[in-house]
Amino acid sequence: MTYTLLYDDDHGLIRLQEILKHATADHKWMVRRLKPGEDNRPLLKSLKATGVTRVILDCPSDRVLEYLRHANEVKFFEDYMSYVLMSLDAHTLDLEELRYGLSNVTCLRIFDPSDSTTASSLADWKASKSDNVKIPGQAHEITVEAALASDAAKLITSAVESAPDEFKIEAQKIQCDTESQWELGEEFTNHLLTHPITGITDKITLDNTTGERTNFNVEIMELSNSGFNSIAKWNAKTGFLYARSPNDVSNILAEKWQNKTFRVVSRIGAPYLIERTPKEGEVLTGNDRYEGYSKDLIHEILKETLHLNYELEIVPGNGYGSYDKETKKWNGLIGHLLERKAELAICDLTITYERRSSVDFTTPFMTLGISILYSKPTPPPPELFSFLKPFSVDVWIYMAAAYLIVSLLLHILARLAPNDWENPHPCDKSPEELENIWHIKNSCWLTVGSIMTQGSDILPKGYSTRWLCGMWWFFALIMCSSYTANLAAFLTNAAMDDSIKSAEDLALQTKIKYGTVEGGSTSSFFRRSNVSTYQRMWGAMESARPSVFVKNNDEGVERVLKSKRAYAFLMESTAIEYQLERHCDLMQVGGLLDSKGYGIAMPFDSLYRTAVDNAVLKLAESGKLVELKNRWWQAPEGSGCVSEEAGEEGASAAELGVDNVGGVFVVLGIGCGMAAGMGAFEFLWHVREVAIEQKMTQAEAFWAELTFALSFWETEKPVQHSRPSSSASESNMASRASSVLRSAADLFHLDVFK
Template sequence: MDIFYQAKQVKLMSDYISYLVTSLDAHTLDYTELDLWAEEESGVANITGFRLVDPNSMDVQNAVHDWIWTERMRGNTITLTPKMVKTSSALINDAVHMLARALHQLDQTEPFIVEAPLSCEGVDKWEHGERIVSFVKAKYSDPDNTESGMTGPLWLDKDSSYRRNNFTVTLIETRADNATGTWNRSGIHLYRTVEEMERFTKELLSKKVMRVVSKLGPPYLMMRENQTGTTGNDQFRGYAIELIQMIADELKFKFEFYLVKDGKYGSLNKDGRWDGLIKDLLDRKADLGICDLTITYDRERAVDFTMPFMTLGISILYSNPPEKAPNLYSFLEPLSTEVWIYMASAFISVSLLLFILARVTPLEWNNPHPCNPEPEELENTFNLINSMWFAMGSFLQQGCDFLPQAPSTRMVAGLWWFFTLIMISSYTANLAAFLTAAGLDTERIHSAKDLGAQNKVQYGCMAGGSTQAFFAASNTSEYQRMWSIMSAARPTVFTASNPLGVERVKNAWENGKRDYAFFMESTGIEYECQRTCYLRMVGNLLDSKGYGIAMPRNSPYRALISGAVLKLQEKGKLVQLKDRWWKQMDAGGACEQEFVDNSDDNKLTMGHVGGVFLVLTYGCVGAFFVAVGEFLWNTHTVAIENKITPKEALVKEMKFAVRCSEDTKPIRHRATTPSSSRSGSRSLGRSLALSLLQLNAFQRLGGGGGGGDGGDGGGGTEKKK
């Protein structure tokens, strides 16, 4: 017990340490003090021993009873129990009984005289010695021999030079004095079943307060906002503490959380030492370690892990491009401003050229009355307004009710049609591409390969974590090149923690550069994207791994806790717990996008084509005001011709305009007086006489020389005599 006491002083008596006592008298020690240590230290080492003497056998109990009775007969009082019998005493007792029984039986069959005791220093042999030894060998090597002693069956094996080899060594748990198995010549045999071992471990666990080490990091473990009057576990909240609580409720144990001092997960240093949570577990300061701790090869060689309670992988955290509201005048975007100006200039230039060429060429001056072979006037359809109307109709591919006839004007019209064909076709194709691309993801970074192939966006990860170890140990050339770029980057692209990496991505988005991407576990990216809508996860997972609950090597509670995690997983409790902390707590789910039918994603909205409607609206409003101007001018003319007030004319014209059922409008001639009628008759007579004289003079001159220019004709044409 002194050795165990010294082990306790150097903290080598925890329940993660096992001792094997090779002495066959280990069962005789008093282990009650260890029970007190177990209460003080919340657990004590497992001590396994061997014994050859079974205190519960009748042979041992009878022998102890005989010893006590013999001593009483001698007048001595001794305190002796079967558990106090040492193996050497039992072996001596069995040896004496074997010899005594042999001599007694031999004396009955072959009586002999026992002489005086021989000198121990003499060289002469006792004449009966060999005969007694041979009789003992023959008696106890007989297969029918069933004698037993305190140490078990008393039988000697002829094939083993009459050695005793059929004894049984019992394996015991010294503290509980429970036999866990036996060993004999046929092998080891364990008494306890898996169910019994699990039940025994549960009993130990229920008496223990498990120390749980963790580190701060949302949503796994966070400090409560209101710390007033809170101590112990009450000062924490998060996914990890609720998961441990669910496991504790399943296995009926108590736990106590504390934070790791250096705030690290645990990585292997160059000198072969661990830090962070792993170090606390190796130093037996904690029984469990839980947070977003990834199960890796190196960590699993140092500590034990339960089955994963969450499966994940490495991915990329990046920001979305800033969303731009659709431009109402997006129909102008397919062509640059410079092209629009050149097109307007071309329209004006072609209109003016048509107007000039139509006046110059004689083939554009036409007879307004085809039935009259000798007209007095010719008209030109391509005045300035009509030239612009023709150019506009051709440009919009709507045509016109008049066409050029002269070769020169037709040449200009043909080249204009060719120009408009190319420009309208190009515009239509480019407009469709622009409007369609507005609803598509134009981001160039869609995977780690895309990220590694460019040099504008920097990328990094958390220093000292499993993600950094993944790149450092990767055999993939692409990841090796990315690791070289990250290692050589100055300033460094590594961060001290995942939250700092997330903050760096946010800052890059806020300053408009979007020049940093961060590698981290997909679960952490999902958590951030649920709360910051301009963040997103890029590409597929680079690997597959899991988060597990760590514990010291060879922990007796590993199977129980793994089983509890599996039960929670089968019941769907782990999914519910994740949804609670990812999508519900702390403003979670603000950016969650429900599944929708994406068949309408490429449809254009009013935000894309609203400008066209505005142009139509502006044009219609402008036409309305022009019509109002025409109406008011016509009203003024009617008032003058009919010699009525403008108000009366306005009322009359307005009444006619609102009668939509009438399609014809009567002409109101000016009222005439007799004097005016006579004056008009005289004027008409003078005009007719003058016309006849001019015609006569023209005929005498043989049709030479003409009169003056006439006025403009109606119908938007120009006339010449």
């Protein structure tokens, strides 16, 4: 910190020496001498150009007003200035003409004239005065020097009056060049040091060894609209005791700045501040020209909470603020504040160490971190036969081969197994022939029914065939379960991309370029980081050609959108949240790389710093900050993106459209067509046989069979027999009768066994 001492006599330098004994290496001092009775305005004007803000004025009280007037005339008594008046009589000055100035004026006093004990002693002092002279410019008649002299005289008088009888205080002639002393001097001195009294400057006690005063009170006084007011007290025992609460500070601030219009500087950038588009016939002026999160926040702080006026302005160049090593100056918002062109700066301004060393910040009104903005992977075009994807082509071929081999093996084993040869007539205990139903058609039907998890109405009975079916069922169980699980995972995760998942993935590859805003806090983070991954990323960004740095966030977002997944942008997480609400083809990759906050910036030593900070905390506790963020971050109704994480109670997978499962319908349609073709072929083949057996034309047989097939109310079909010739009709009738009798006997036996 830099302090400027203004003094007008040699005693000021002597007092400065005592101050420097307790100063630290961080304190820098600038010393200038004022000339009483002369024009000191050129000196004060030159000091103003250096940017000093802390001034200690060491001069007698009767010259304080003169020097402050000169400072006010050259605008060295403006905002951000702090004056400490060294004169202990400064609180008695009538500074009414400077009360409404913007500087902070502080002084000290060692007694309170309004205190009852002090007032009583002061009344006694006034009554004993022989003159009635009043010092010009002072509100009270007594000075600190007079008060201390009065208390010293009172201490000696009281000590003499209370001295023991053996103390005979008589005037004696003492030569200066002799060694003779007052005989009772040492004893009287001891009596004086142990005899406390109460005077104008409160209770007086002295150290027995050094004779110095051991107790005294000091009040810190601050100039306000009503004059000097006490803001804190100090004594050796209790230290500092502050007399003002945060609410009192806010009230005093509001009173002091009620006629001031705060200049608030910001920058254009959605959603923090954007220019309003006027309606037809509407003329926008002043703060109405802008809207956004920053405007609403500063309005809540200054207008609604502190009841202060403000005016928004845009910083030239629309920059955040970076330090130029060549010119050794700040630009952007930070430079605007340092040049005293604004009182506050608000936008998405990150609190960094470099900025914090030049300007002051409030408590962060928003916390965030650096993350990666990247384009979402383009979902692959839906395939008609995507249901085949869970298995590779080799697996499908092996499954088809396994199906044919198992079906053929089942057919062969069934013919070899004795238990699979069955009696066609269960009522006949001694059949002449045995039947085997496991021909190739039934074998294929059993295997296909098993793998389709539908089963079959016929089952093998032989040991070998049953073992073969069991193994096939196990194979079908595993393959069907694997297919179902893999199909669900494939269809729901088809759009997932594993190119990059974190900053480490970015650092380990060279195909995807990445960058930040040039000169911003994000680039400073990578430039200063000691983490090897971030150092590697910064080296890659610096060496990339063409440059991967952009001028602002909007340019970075636009570059990500147009790069076709060849560029990733590193930016603050809050800005990413805003962009994701409005660009559905963007996504955030990984978590936060750091943790930081946005704050309201202001020059150092701003009187309103505490009040603005308290207002931010109040808005945070009331939930107003969250409400403001939701208002400006959420996209307008109907235009936002639907979050992929929404709908936890519903299905976790994405809906499947016709494009995804249309191939299944194609297969079903082809199968139905093949079945219809096979049915037509069987029907025509049957018509040919009927035509041969019935001795009729194929057209007659076709229409007869088709008419019967379309007669849906007919449920029984008579058995067709070939027409007999005239010569053999009698013999055929006899054989037909015998077969009918045999069939009737079979039915009779079946009913009996039931």
